[in-house]
Amino acid sequence: MEEPIIRVENLSHRYSIQWAIRDISFEITGNGIYGLLGSNGAGKSTTMNIICGVLKQTQGDVWIKGINLRENPVEAKKHLGFLPQKPPLHSDLTVEEYLIHCANMRLMPGKEIPGAVRDVMVRCGISHFAKRLIRNLSGGYQQRLGIAQAIIHNPDFVVLDEPTNGLDPNQIVEIRHLIKEIAEERTIILSTHILSEVQATCDYIRMIEEGQLVFAGTVDDFDNYIVPDTLVVSLINTPAAEELKAIEGVLGVEELGGKNYRVRFDDATGVTERIVETSVAKGWRLSGIQVEKNSMDSIFAVLSKK
Numbered sequence: 001m002e003e004p005i006i007r008v009e010n011l012s013h014r015y016s017i018q019w020a021i022r023d024i025s026f027e028i029t030g031n032g033i034y035g036l037l038g039s040n041g042a043g044k045s046t047t048m049n050i051i052c053g054v055l056k057q058t059q060g061d062v063w064i065k066g067i068n069l070r071e072n073p074v075e076a077k078k079h080l081g082f083l084p085q086k087p088p089l090h091s092d093l094t095v096e097e098y099l100i101h102c103a104n105m106r107l108m109p110g111k112e113i114p115g116a117v118r119d120v121m122v123r124c125g126i127s128h129f130a131k132r133l134i135r136n137l138s139g140g141y142q143q144r145l146g147i148a149q150a151i152i153h154n155p156d157f158v159v160l161d162e163p164t165n166g167l168d169p170n171q172i173v174e175i176r177h178l179i180k181e182i183a184e185e186r187t188i189i190l191s192t193h194i195l196s197e198v199q200a201t202c203d204y205i206r207m208i209e210e211g212q213l214v215f216a217g218t219v220d221d222f223d224n225y226i227v228p229d230t231l232v233v234s235l236i237n238t239p240a241a242e243e244l245k246a247i248e249g250v251l252g253v254e255e256l257g258g259k260n261y262r263v264r265f266d267d268a269t270g271v272t273e274r275i276v277e278t279s280v281a282k283g284w285r286l287s288g289i290q291v292e293k294n295s296m297d298s299i300f301a302v303l304s305k306k
């Protein structure tokens with residue numbers, strides 16, 4: 001069986017008496033972008049800091065490519081890149097000097113460093129700023145450099161903490177594009193509390209609430225976590241709500257104004273068929289019928305029990 005890129009087993013941590021995270025277990029085998037979701041104080045940073053070897057857990061274990069992070073941190077971290085919320089940039093260095101410094105910190109062999117720096121600058125679209133002081137870069141380019149330092153040693157696993165925080169809308173689009181590109185060859189865990197970011201960027205979701213894992217699945221699984229129970233129906237020759245309510249399987253009808261009705265049901269397929277048939281029989285002239293999906297916000301609220 002394929003070795004997971006990361007395996008987290010029964011991870012628990014307490015700062016003082018209160019547990020910040022409790023018994024979190026998951027593993028990731030394939031490439032792609034995993035969104036780490038959770039409300040404020042849910043335990044995301046604690047989990048990420050442990051996974052990145054910045055914080056020592058109270059209990060449990062983390063393996064990166066089969067290497068135990070607690071027992072063999074230097075080896076495990078060779079496969080790991082990390083961009084904290086505040087990128088660890090040195091404003092008085094140039095882009096190139098800083099990346100050489102990062103490569104040295106990563107214990108890369110000296111002869112590999114110039115090539116690696118060149119490659120990562122091309123990859124992250126910052127080659128033209130190689131000689132520029134970091135303090136003179138815009139926020140978007142500083143974030144590109146933050147991503148470059150996280151992947152300079154070509155790790156299989158990269159953790160990004162709120163990577164688009166503080167960027168303007170154009171920079172956000174560019175950084176998301178870059179993250180998707182680098183995820184083609186590696187696994188990324190991306191922490192965010194912006195649900196539209198998860199929808200735009202991630203393939204999978206892990207959600208933590210009150211220190212426990214409450215969801216693990218694809219973005220589609222998350223989207224469909226609450227089974228829809230309403231349809232929006234548009235009828236050109238508007239009937240009285242009672243007529244719709246009389247259709248078998250319809251549990252309630254709300255008039256939305258114009259030609260639209262919200263219909264609550266117990267079985268989507270059966271009710272849709274019966275509404276279409278009744279509309280034809282009664283000449284209502286159906287112009288639209290669609291199941292109403294729950295928004296990611298409402299699913300997030302249910303999972304975080306708010």
Ligand SMILES: Nc1ncnc2c1ncn2[C@@H]1O[C@H](COP(=O)(O)OP(=O)(O)OP(=O)(O)O)[C@@H](O)[C@H]1O
Binds near residue numbers: 020040
């Ligand atoms: N250094 C610390 N000392 C004591 N308690 C802490 C410390 N850091 C975090 N906590 C507590 O641990 C719990 C989890 O916090 P954590 O920062 O991991 O959550 P989070 O999901 O990252 O939140 P946010 O989105 O607000 O950053 C919270 O109750 C928090 O108050």
